[in-house]
Amino acid sequence: MELAFQEQYEKTMPLAWQHNKDLGDCMVELYDKRLWTDVKLRCKDHDENERIHAHKIVLAARSPVFQAMFFGACTNGKDEVQLDNTESKILDLFLRYIYSDTVALTEENASAVLEIAHYYQVTNLVQFCADYLATLITPVNACEILTLAMFYKVTTLRDACCTIIDRNADEILKSEGFLELTEECLTYILKGDTFYADEDNIFIKSEEWSKRKIEEISQEKIGRDIRKTLGASFFYLRLPTMTFEILMKCTRKKGYLTFEEYEDIVEFINKFPASSVKSNSCVARLQREETMTLNGEDGKTNVYDNIDTKFEISVSRDVKLTHFVVREICKYLKYNKLLYTDENCPDISFKKDVFFAQNKNKPLKFKYNWFETIDVKELKAAHGEDLSDKLDTVISGTFKVTGRRSKTILRGKSKRVLKLHEEESTAGNGEPLEEVCQEEEEGEEDADGAVYSKNEELIFEQDFQLQSADATCRRIDLRQPLTLTKDASPYIIETTMHYGCTSGVKMKTRCSNTKTARSKFGQIQVQDIAGQFAGIKSIGFENISNR
Known part of the structure; x- marks a missing residue:
């Protein structure tokens, strides 16, 4: 019957069916119409007479597994292949990619397509599926997708999952997916210094994970076995970073630690000199992303021709510099000569006896009223005036980083x-x-x-532009995150900003009263060198997970 279908189509098909079609369209036509096929594929859900028809040479051209199957030294020459672990819908999607380089992925089928692509070593499709799944990651499904990524060793998808997991650690710990992780995935998550949540909460959920695994094999849940089931992940429970009270709450009378291990951890908590812990990591967790404010609202406002600032960044652990935020910069017209204004100037009491002696050499404004009274104001110097925000212009700038490599x-x-x-x-x-x-x-x-x-060298430079009137878009992302290492610290940052046009308009912005800023976790310190952080509101970092 299948042969009759093919013969009938070949008789009725247009003579020049290839006209006005590209290669992909022609290949799909071969697949859809079963033209000149030479192999049949039977899936686990096929009926007795159902098969998918394909071309050995096309499959071999895209997959080294098919190449070995059909043209290798151990080929059996059969024209039908039984695929007991594959559903027909998934195989059809896979073959359409083989023939056309396109595939219609959905949340429901992407994982299965990745699995078959990995099996047949079609690496481009594996990566395409991984990129698609990365767009679907949420705190609800992150653990499930991470398990898939680590099983098939897709590092880009793994790293995308870890980014979501680190940013939503508390929500991840509450998810059912966390309790269903493999030991390898659990260890990988806990290993991350940026999996930031209360350590006692991480301990409790890891303990719950271990007890569930023990229940699955009907084993007694005692301390020694709970720790053994946790495997390598137990080391990444940061017990030495807890307080003594929380440590006791989590571990007292549970048999997780030996007396010597308890002693080492307590000595570390109490900051004993030369204390050392071998059973558990002593590195405190920290947030994945961190923003340091350099220039708040308490500083002085100054007027500049160009805004230049220079500061030093020191790091006690490796971090990535990701962005900086520019402060509001106002357009200011500076007068060519000194003028005076009475705007917001208080009145002065006019007493003829002492007035002129008390206000000698002061610029004054006299106003004579109808009733022979005089109002007097002391004028203040007006060096210039703020221009309207509606007057838009481009702010151009350069961001430079120098360091020692x-x-x-x-x-x-x-x-x-x-x-x-x-x-x-x-x-x-x-x-x-x-x-x-x-x-x-x-x-x-x-x-x-x-x-x-002692010689510094330029290691990063980026030009940037922004609209002066746009108050909502002042974040400048580095074209790629710049890794700042502990070994090469400190680094010198220099920024220069100026208006894109040549005019008499000046730049008015706030500079900081603070010379030094330190990050929340103390691993980054920023020291002003020149410019008092003028024009720079904050800088952003990404802490490295060390996974």
Whole structure:
């Protein structure tokens, strides 16, 4: 019957059916009309006489698995393939991508299409499915999609899931998906320093996860087995970052810790010198994203031709610099000569006896009234005036970051510097080098004996523009997040802003009264060098998860 269908279509098909069709359309026509097919695929939900027809050479051209199946050394020459684990609808979607490079994904089928694409090693389709699933991630389904991503080792989808998970840690802990995680996924989540929630809440939900796993195998829920079931994830329960009271609440009389482990954790909590904990991580969690305000509302307003500011960023752990926010900048017309105004000036009592002695050398305005009375105001200097916000112009600027890239190691007490490079670890004859030496200018030595060059180099520069009248769009995102490392800290930031046109209009903005700002978790410090953060409201960072 299938053969009769194909023969009938070949008899009635237009002679030049390929006209005005691109390659993809022609390939889909071959698939839809079963033209000159040479292999049949049977799925688990097919009826006795149902098959999907395809072309071996097309399948082999897109998939190394099909290539080995049909043209490899172990091919059996059969024209029918049984697919016991595949549904016909999913296979049809997969084959349509094979033939046309297009696929109609939905929330319901994307995971299954990714699975079959991974099995047949069609990597472009795997990534296409991953990118689509990344748009669907919510706190409700993040754990489920993370499990899929880690099982199939799709790192982009895994990282997208972790971003949502870190940003919504409390909601994730309440979800059913958290309790259904595999041990590998649980460990991966807890390993992240940016999975930010109360540590006791993380401990309680991890404990609940372990008890559920134990119930599934009908095992007794005792402390030793609960910890064993948690596996490597137990280390990432940050018990040393708890208070002593919360530690007791979570672990007392449960058998999770030995006496020595308890002793080590308590010593760390109480800040004993040289305290060390091996059972659990001592790194406190912190939020994934953090914004530092540099220039609040308490500073002084100044007028500038151009706004230039320079400040230093020091980090005690690696972070990513992601954006900065520009303060409101007003257009200000500065007068060429000194003028005076009585706007908002208080009245002065006029007493002939002492008035002129008390107000000598002051600019005054006299107003004579009908009833022979005199109103007097002391005038104030007017150097210029604010212009209307409706007068829009472009603010152009540059954002620069300079830092120290290279780290060298001192050899003994010599001023000569030993530079170590992986590619220089062997001599030309393959023998290991004992030393690689290079004369360099002596730099600053740190506690580890490392020396940094005193010479700074430009490591990032970005030009930007914004409309002066647009108060809603003052955030400038870096074209790519810039990693600031602890080893290369500190970094110098310089910003320059000016109006895009040449005129007598000046820039009026607020500068900060504060010279130093520190982040919420203390890992970032910003120090003013010049300009008092003029024109810069805040800077944004992304803390690195260290997963």
